[in-house]
Amino acid sequence: MSRSFYSERLLAPLTVPYRQPAPDPWSHAEKRLRRKIDLYTVPCVLILYLFCFIDRTNIGKQCATGQPRGRPLEGNDFNMILTVFYVSYALFEIPATLLCKIMGPGWFIPFTTLLFGVATVGTAFVQTKGQMIACRFLLGIFEAGILPGIAYYLSRWYRRAELTFRIGMYMVMASLAGAFGGLLASGILSLDRFGSLKAWRMIFGIEGVITIGLALNCLAALTDRPETARWLTEDEKTLAVERVKSERLVQDEVLDKMNRTKLKNGILNPITISTAFIFLLSNIVVLGISFFLPTIIRTIYLDWPRVQQQLLTVPPYIVASFCFLTVSWMATYYNTRQIFLFFSGPLMMVGYAMLLGITNANARYAAIFLTASCAFFAGSLSNAQVSANTVSDTAHGIAIGTNSFSGYLGGLIPTWTYLPWDGPMYPIGNGLNLAISITSLVFLWWMKWDNNRRDAKSISERQSELAGISQEQIGNLEWKHPDFRWKP
Incomplete structure (x- = not known):
């Protein structure tokens, strides 16, 4: 990453008395470390957030083809199905964030991705509007921690000035999901069946299975924090910790103990x-x-x-x-x-x-x-x-x-x-x-x-x-x- 990518003041020396001296952000070692972190952390969360949004918005395809028993959605049915997702999502946002802190984002993010993949597959088998609402409520619970969890995860690896672009890289998946999800759904609907599933049910089934596969892969690939990264040398682990620690006021440890x-x-x-x-x-x-x-x-x-x-x-x-x-x-x-x-x-x-x-x-x-x-x-x-x-x-x-x-x-x-x-x-x-x-x-x-x-x-x-x-x-x-x- 060239120095011109950042302004001179982007990672300027700290102007307040922090406890630890800040590493030089323009040193060859830190630039190499930053490239490594970009390579090993960002792509994984990009693809997870993409399918998070695809699983969330694929309800529109079901709406276009009718209710579980073949009847079109009536009155405010679609609004109700949309609303119940955001109710559970909002209610569990902060509890999910606290659980992410306790478990560690490297474990929490793949685990909750696995769960909302299962909820998506379950939606393929619903028979009534009530079952659809229940699946959407569960999907909201399981997706609640993804957005804050990924942002929190990246804050363990990057300086504060570096975070904006990295957060932007994964959140742009929300807008790209509209285009990519439509293409994926079109391809799925060209199939005759997926197991016992047909028509719109194949969309939920196949996209849910893909999500589950990604979650299992990221469970092995996503590193929780710099100290446990097998792809970093001991010197790089020390530098990764010190550059984040240098932006803390008085703490000796990057991962502090949670208190009220x-x-x-x-x-x-x-x-x-x-x-x-x-x-x-x-x-x-x-x-x-x-x-x-x-x-x-x-x-x-x-x-x-x-x-x-x-x-x-x-x-x-x-x-x-x-x-x-x-x-x-x-x-x-x-x-x-x-x-x-x-x-x-x-x-x-x-x-x-x-x-x-x-x-x-x-x-x-x-x-x-x-x-x-x-x-x-x-x-x-x-x-x-x-x-x-x-x-x-x-x-x-x-x-x-x-x-x-x-x-x-x-x-x-x-x-x-x-x-x-x-x-x-x-x-x-x-x-x-x-x-x-x-x-x-x-x-x-x-x-x-x-x-x-x-x-x-x-x-x-x-x-x-x-x-x-x-x-x-x-x-x-x-x-x-x-x-x-x-x-x-």
Whole structure:
């Protein structure tokens, strides 16, 4: 990886008195180590998250071909099936994150992938709507820990400044799953049968079996932490630990002991709360697009054949994926995330305005590209942001879990609300995007103000704040530590 990939300030020397000296990020040894970590950790989580989303969204194929007994879904049946997934997903997001911390992500991620693969296979055999709802509820439980679990897993390997692009690389699988999942489903439906399964049941059966196979493979391939990596030399293990440890304030170990104080400080961290709020709002837009994009396109190209309308849903996902990775790379390059969150809101508002004020079909279709491209990257930026502004391993995990929990609460809203429904003025969509920008700007200003306030304190004042406090209590301070600085 060339030095030009990063800005000069990306991995600049630490400006606050950390306990351990930071390794030189531009040394040949660390660049070689970074390439190794990229090779052995990222591809595995990419493919797992891809099939996580494919298994989650394949319900649309079943909806298109009818109820388990051959009847079409009636009334709010589809909305109910969508909703029950997000209810269980949101309820178990934080408990799953805590379990990931206890088990270790190298064990937890393959294990929970195995379980949601089994739930997907089970869906192929349902006979009633109630059984379908039960399978979707279980799928939500088993998938709840994947998003925060992978982000937490990567935080064990990478510096905070390196995380944004890596998180973006696996989260882009969510948008690519729309295109790849459709192609996979088309190939599966060309088969006559898969065992005793036919038609839409083959989609659940085959995709579930693939997921189970990937989980078993990653159980052997996914390394839990640097100290246990068989593909690292002893010197590389030491360097991998030290470069993460150098960004901790007072801890001697990268993997700290979980306690209630660290959990509370991770959840109540001001940046965790504000970023989770932004993720909730942006996810309403993202999942509204994901659920109803075919319907939106049908309103634009009313006279086009249904097959061509379906094909038009693919390009916005492709462009959104490209923008997703580009923004994640830029956030890594400049080592900042908040400003990109700020600009996403106005650009999405422009997309809504184009849908409102333009009658030309092609221009309205272009507006979908703009809205989708800006909406999708909030997920990677928000998880990287909460990770960059927490200190301990425990706080990383619970903050990412809280952020993901909030985001998927937003998933409940578009299952019952069709955002283009609030036209022609789109007050809901524009209000959400305006709130994203205002929240981002306010907390960008607050982080800079609070950093200046902390910098203004003398060394003696900082030391006096720690006087009479035990080492364990100092380790629990997290963002309240006088030497902590926010990273916008």
